[in-house]
Amino acid sequence: MVFSDPRLKALDQLYAVYDQFTGNRNVACQKFCADCCTCNVTLTGLEAARITAGLDENTKQAIRWKLTNLLARPRFIPKITINRLADICAQGGEPPEEVVDPAWGACPLLENKSCPIYDVRPFGCRCMTSFQKCSDTGAADIDDFSLTVNHVFLQVIEHMDKNGYFGNISDMLADVLSGGAVASKTRSGSHHSPRLIPNSPLNTLLIPPGHREKIQPILAALRTIQI
Numbered sequence: 001m002v003f004s005d006p007r008l009k010a011l012d013q014l015y016a017v018y019d020q021f022t023g024n025r026n027v028a029c030q031k032f033c034a035d036c037c038t039c040n041v042t043l044t045g046l047e048a049a050r051i052t053a054g055l056d057e058n059t060k061q062a063i064r065w066k067l068t069n070l071l072a073r074p075r076f077i078p079k080i081t082i083n084r085l086a087d088i089c090a091q092g093g094e095p096p097e098e099v100v101d102p103a104w105g106a107c108p109l110l111e112n113k114s115c116p117i118y119d120v121r122p123f124g125c126r127c128m129t130s131f132q133k134c135s136d137t138g139a140a141d142i143d144d145f146s147l148t149v150n151h152v153f154l155q156v157i158e159h160m161d162k163n164g165y166f167g168n169i170s171d172m173l174a175d176v177l178s179g180g181a182v183a184s185k186t187r188s189g190s191h192h193s194p195r196l197i198p199n200s201p202l203n204t205l206l207i208p209p210g211h212r213e214k215i216q217p218i219l220a221a222l223r224t225i226q227i
């Protein structure tokens with residue numbers, strides 16, 4: 001696909017770097033394994049633009065209809081982004097408490113345990129990488145190094161869209177599909193859902209000292225992407 005916004009191409013390259021990392025780790029996750037597909041997934045406006053870029057008008061309309069019925073239901077509404085969290089931690093501050101409950105239900109896009117946008121799913125879905133099937137163990141089994149890598153990718157993805165927005169997948173797609181401004185390059189004068197929060201630039205990477213050496217090859221791969 002040819003993109004008018006070079007950031008979308010960069011996002012695909014970043015996803016490819018992450019998928020290569022995951023592919024080397026022998027995780028149990030695969031297509032049609034959907035216990036982690038909850039309505040609490042979050043993403044940036046740029047990621048939402050990547051999802052909708054590949055959808056035909058009928059599919060967009062079907063998603064709009066689905067979201068119309070689902071937007072009144074409870075779901076995770078983030079208070080801060082990961083780069084804002086990193087800034088607060090770096091300043092010794094206390095981040096706000098977030099409320100999230102997997103029992104709020106399945107992702108609005110999920111159909112018969114299948115994700116219709118699997119190839120362009122956002123990083124919040126992509127980063128669910130468990131060494132054992134959640135259906136066997138009751139929860140994802142993710143090691144500490146993978147969590148560190150996930151944080152770094154989330155931070156870079158937010159930075160790529162630093163003038164955009166972050167939010168729940170339902171709110172974000174509803175905004176993008178109704179012609180909202182979340183995927184625009186600037187927030188100036190834009191109108192958007194009040195449930196979406198502004199992204200922040202990356203100032204401090206959340207990498208614990210014990211992972212700083214091991215993560216270098218991944219950082220080197222990320223540096224090759226023109227962001």
Ligand code: SF4
Pocket residue numbers: 028029030033034035036037128129130132133134135139140
């Ligand atoms: S995180 Fe768990 S439910 Fe999600 S794909 Fe992996 S094994 Fe399946």
Ligand code: SF4
Pocket residue numbers: 034036037038041107108109110111114115116117118121122125
């Ligand atoms: S977007 Fe796809 S992979 Fe992500 S939670 Fe929804 S159905 Fe699952």
